[in-house]
Amino acid sequence: MEYSIDASEKNEEQYLEDLKNEVLEVLSTCINCRFCLPACPLFEVTTGEVFHGGSGITRSLYYSLKWNEKGKDELKELREILYSCMMCKACETTCKNSSTGTRLLTAIQKGREILIEKMVGPMPEQKKVLESLEKYGNPYDMNKSDREMWMKLLGAPQKEKESTEVLLFIGCTAPHDDYAGKMAKSLVKLLNKAKISYGIFEDEICCGHPALTIGDSFIFNDIAEKNIEKFKKLDVKTIVTLSPHCFDTYKNKYPIDALKGIEVMHYTQFINKLIKEKRITFSDRLDKIVTYHDPCYLGRHNGEYTAPREILSSIPGVNFVEFNRNKENALCCGGGGGRMFVDIETETERLGKVRAREAGEIGAEVIATACPWCIIMLTDGIKTEGLTEKVEAKDICELILSAM
Amino acid sequence: MTDYKKYEDDAVYGDLVRLLDKKKVTKSLYERINNSLDPYMAGNELKKGEIPYAVVRPENTEEVSTVMKYANEKSIPAYVRGSGTSLHGAARFKEKGIVINVRNLNHLEIEEEYGWAEFGPGHRVLYVKEALEKRGFFLPLVPGSIRIASIGGIISNNTSAHGVDTELGKPRDYVLGLEVVLPTGEIVKTGTKSLRRIAGTDLTQYFVGGDGLMGIITSIRMQLMPMFESTYGVAYFKDLDSLARAVQRIYLDKVPPPMFLEMLDERVAKIAFKIKGLQEPKGPMIMFQVKGRDKEDAKKKVTQLVECIKKESPIEAKEIQDMEEWHKIWSARESSLPYICQGGKGVFAFCEVVSTVPGLVECMKDVKNMSKGKPTLEKLGEPYLFGHIGCLTYHPCFIIPADWSEEDKRKAYEEVFAKEAELNLKYDTAGGEWGQFAMRGPFFSEKWGESGYDFVEKIKTAVDPKNILNPNVMRKTVLENK
Numbered sequence: 001m002e003y004s005i006d007a008s009e010k011n012e013e014q015y016l017e018d019l020k021n022e023v024l025e026v027l028s029t030c031i032n033c034r035f036c037l038p039a040c041p042l043f044e045v046t047t048g049e050v051f052h053g054g055s056g057i058t059r060s061l062y063y064s065l066k067w068n069e070k071g072k073d074e075l076k077e078l079r080e081i082l083y084s085c086m087m088c089k090a091c092e093t094t095c096k097n098s099s100t101g102t103r104l105l106t107a108i109q110k111g112r113e114i115l116i117e118k119m120v121g122p123m124p125e126q127k128k129v130l131e132s133l134e135k136y137g138n139p140y141d142m143n144k145s146d147r148e149m150w151m152k153l154l155g156a157p158q159k160e161k162e163s164t165e166v167l168l169f170i171g172c173t174a175p176h177d178d179y180a181g182k183m184a185k186s187l188v189k190l191l192n193k194a195k196i197s198y199g200i201f202e203d204e205i206c207c208g209h210p211a212l213t214i215g216d217s218f219i220f221n222d223i224a225e226k227n228i229e230k231f232k233k234l235d236v237k238t239i240v241t242l243s244p245h246c247f248d249t250y251k252n253k254y255p256i257d258a259l260k261g262i263e264v265m266h267y268t269q270f271i272n273k274l275i276k277e278k279r280i281t282f283s284d285r286l287d288k289i290v291t292y293h294d295p296c297y298l299g300r301h302n303g304e305y306t307a308p309r310e311i312l313s314s315i316p317g318v319n320f321v322e323f324n325r326n327k328e329n330a331l332c333c334g335g336g337g338g339r340m341f342v343d344i345e346t347e348t349e350r351l352g353k354v355r356a357r358e359a360g361e362i363g364a365e366v367i368a369t370a371c372p373w374c375i376i377m378l379t380d381g382i383k384t385e386g387l388t389e390k391v392e393a394k395d396i397c398e399l400i401l402s403a404m
Numbered sequence: 405m406t407d408y409k410k411y412e413d414d415a416v417y418g419d420l421v422r423l424l425d426k427k428k429v430t431k432s433l434y435e436r437i438n439n440s441l442d443p444y445m446a447g448n449e450l451k452k453g454e455i456p457y458a459v460v461r462p463e464n465t466e467e468v469s470t471v472m473k474y475a476n477e478k479s480i481p482a483y484v485r486g487s488g489t490s491l492h493g494a495a496r497f498k499e500k501g502i503v504i505n506v507r508n509l510n511h512l513e514i515e516e517e518y519g520w521a522e523f524g525p526g527h528r529v530l531y532v533k534e535a536l537e538k539r540g541f542f543l544p545l546v547p548g549s550i551r552i553a554s555i556g557g558i559i560s561n562n563t564s565a566h567g568v569d570t571e572l573g574k575p576r577d578y579v580l581g582l583e584v585v586l587p588t589g590e591i592v593k594t595g596t597k598s599l600r601r602i603a604g605t606d607l608t609q610y611f612v613g614g615d616g617l618m619g620i621i622t623s624i625r626m627q628l629m630p631m632f633e634s635t636y637g638v639a640y641f642k643d644l645d646s647l648a649r650a651v652q653r654i655y656l657d658k659v660p661p662p663m664f665l666e667m668l669d670e671r672v673a674k675i676a677f678k679i680k681g682l683q684e685p686k687g688p689m690i691m692f693q694v695k696g697r698d699k700e701d702a703k704k705k706v707t708q709l710v711e712c713i714k715k716e717s718p719i720e721a722k723e724i725q726d727m728e729e730w731h732k733i734w735s736a737r738e739s740s741l742p743y744i745c746q747g748g749k750g751v752f753a754f755c756e757v758v759s760t761v762p763g764l765v766e767c768m769k770d771v772k773n774m775s776k777g778k779p780t781l782e783k784l785g786e787p788y789l790f791g792h793i794g795c796l797t798y799h800p801c802f803i804i805p806a807d808w809s810e811e812d813k814r815k816a817y818e819e820v821f822a823k824e825a826e827l828n829l830k831y832d833t834a835g836g837e838w839g840q841f842a843m844r845g846p847f848f849s850e851k852w853g854e855s856g857y858d859f860v861e862k863i864k865t866a867v868d869p870k871n872i873l874n875p876n877v878m879r880k881t882v883l884e885n886k
Contacts, residue, residue, distance in 0.1 A: 028806040028807070029745070029749070029750070029751060029806045031443045031751050031752070032441045032442055032443045032488070033443040033489065033549070033552075034443070034487055034488060034489055034549075034552045035549065035551060035552055037487070037552055038528060038530075038551050038552055047427070047461075047508075049430075049432075049435055050435065050438040050439060050488070050505070050507075051432070051434040051435050051437075051438050056434075056438050059434075059437060059438055059441060060434035060437060060438065063434075063437050063450060064434075066449075066452075067452040069433070071433075074433050077432060077433060077434060078434065081434055095742075096742075096746070097739060097742070098551075098738070098739060098742055099741075099742045099745070100742055100745045100746065100751065100752075101742065101745070101746040
């Protein structure tokens with residue numbers, strides 16, 4: 001899903017035509033085998049519609065484009081279908097393993113771009129996200145000074161040109177949400193405690209991920225340019241992200257040349273390395289039964305299943321159990337693909353609740369994860385499922401800190 | 405072809421909403437599109453406007469009956485769908501009509517004391533399989549599409565895919581009774597609650613393997629099969645002839661047949677093994693799973709099989725004890741089709757050529773040469789070859805480039821099915837997986853004669869006088885260019 005930065009230079013009509021042809025070409029290998037349907041998280045939290053799942057969503061898009069659907073109701077319906085996707089990549093992974101290897105997510109992503117070009121997308125709630133990204137550089141309508149204040153109070157050193165090569169990229173969710181905020185604070189504390197050299201941007205702006213997944217390539221492009229310029233100016237050599245979404249964006253979605261020479265890591269990879277080098281050590285125990293929820297953008301999108309598990313196993317006292325659905329088969333929390341910002345009517349259940357129940361079934365006391373959105377969805381799922389007495393959601397950095 | 409009265413979409417939708425709860429009926433454009441598609445038919449795209457009036461999702465037998473009574477009264481075609489994974493268009497919407505999606509017919513009761521389980525047709529096979537395994541039973545339904553295929557279609561087709569018929573039997577051997585809605589809307593309950601099978605006329609048998617022509621199955625009662633012990637084996641050969649001879653020998657030497665016995669030709673095996681991180685296969689190969697009452701029984705059987713296969717001088721034949729190795733080999737087989745698709749950057753066209761035991765070696769050659777004399781297939785060369793050779797089935801597979809025109813793709817499919825018919829007629833066989841109509845009308849007439857075809861048509865007319873249930877599944881052309 002490489003982003004083409006010259007998109008803005010094309011004329012609008014040609015741009016739309018190119019997008020359409022790209023989608024039709026990508027989808028020409030889909031054979032409607034439907035293997036991807038049961039892999040889709042939506043398939044188990046809806047009432048039986050088959051326009052879900054990678055093939056359901058993309059066949060809807062395919063015929064809408066082929067038939068040049070212009071009806072208001074039909075386009076609105078297509079919008080709901082395309083934006084229901086969490087981009088968890090379960091469909092595409094299944095397709096690669098069991099069918100023709102169609103790049104379903106690319107088609108969905110481009111389909112969203114088409115809807116935005118046609119002024120049909122995104123979902124109304126997501127429009128506010130895009131406006132906020134343009135206005136404040138974050139998706140949460142958080143004004144710049146509030147965010148900077150939050151970042152100042154985090155207790156992390158400011159990244160200066162000469163100070164360090166490592167940029168810790170906090171992302172937008174932590175300053176906005178208490179659970180994710182706790183996660184960022186834990187990471188900062190543990191890095192400080194271990195005396196690791198790093199810095200943050202107090203005036204950090206979004207990586208652009210929400211704009212990209214929602215389908216606004218122009219906003220994404222604009223954000224990307226600003227970030228790239230800053231990375232170069234402040235001589236960033238390594239970016240360590242709190243969120244797997246930022247990690248994926250810098251690693252895979254920014255133009256390759258622009259970030260040449262910069263290593264992009266998720267914090268679990270960075271910390272795991274530090275643990276192995278014995279620069280982070282444990283002095284306490286965590287006597288708990290812990291499972292790990294794979295964030296989609298760390299796991300399926302980037303194949304990182306090992307680092308988080310190695311960290312958990314290295315914490316003294318942790319009794320690690322796997323979810324029945326884990327790694328490549330892990331169930332999404334429901335927060336990806338722009339879905340943090342919108343509810344879809346056809347859903348009858350929340351994935352966070354399903355995951356909470358699954359944790360209960362395997363006897364886990366803690367669901368560890370490594371993503372600000374996952375921690376929010378899982379915490380919410382545990383609460384609404386009434387399981388707060390039995391299981392809690394914790395980010396890996398919180399668990400590390402409590403055993404240091 | 406029956407001429408059906410045409411209605412406005414909204415009129416039919418309005419009627420259905422009055423008959424069923426609104427949430428069980430949809431006129432969503434995209435839900436109607438998705439309920440009109442199935443795999444394989446890449447050469448037969450939907451045309452604008454050619455979508456059903458509405459899709460209904462009934463939750464019980466009575467609601468199915470209500471819809472069918474309405475459809476019959478108005479002479480509106482009804483198409484029944486579960487997951488829509490039929491590989492030859494059996495569940496495909498063709499005439500303007502109503503699609504009945506049975507996904508929400510999903511009850512499941514396991515009655516261990518009686519020795520059977522009863523379930524709805526809308527369940528995915530894997531879901532029921534896992535539910536039964538938790539209670540110590542095996543579900544003898546083994547389609548390649550186990551993750552997504554729904555049970556109603558498996559029973560309507562009486563399909564057995566991997567399962568070796570002489571060992572595992574067919575689904576019909578396990579079905580004790582059904583609940584069925586006839587095309588005219590009446591409800592019929594067949595079979596008994598006993599494990600004792602009915603002699604003489606057993607209504608169940610009109611519907612199991614009935615190609616979905618005679619009624620809509622809304623509930624299935626199936627005998628429970630206790631879980632067993634398994635052993636596994638693999639053999640590599642210097643050529644396909646000796647591979648086929650080894651399988652012949654299993655039948656002729658009266659050794660216990662395996663439950664599954666699959667083959668990959670060398671080209672397919674090399675691709676699949678490489679992706680699975682296995683050592684390069686030494687040649688074309690077979691893999692097999694054997695079931696036994698206990699470990700000792702299963703071990704004894706696999707040893708007998710390996711010894712039998714060795715008589716045909718394979719490069720290697722052995723039992724596999726390392727389960728990780730077995731899983732890798734089995735998943736290489738399972739994923740072989742997508743892997744060759746991905747390599748070839750196209751969509752697949754394949755069919756089932758079934759052999760007799762004596763014909764197995766010659767049939768293999770015929771299958772490898774099947775593109776000869778077929779102008780479109782000749783452009784694609786020799787087919788990739790894999791299959792359920794233990795149950796005498798070859799799946800020759802062509803990869804059609806994704807950028808071929810719809811017309812060329814369609815021609816390729818036609819030629820594949822024409823050749824399948826030719827070879828199955830030569831060996832006096834018929835497909836054991838995909839049902840006998842849909843793409844196979846011409847074959848049916850050739851194989852069992854016009855009188856055979858008329859016989860089925862007469863029964864269909866008696867049961868479905870207005871020809872509304874899955875019409876056009878019985879048709880005399882391979883593909884319809886709609």
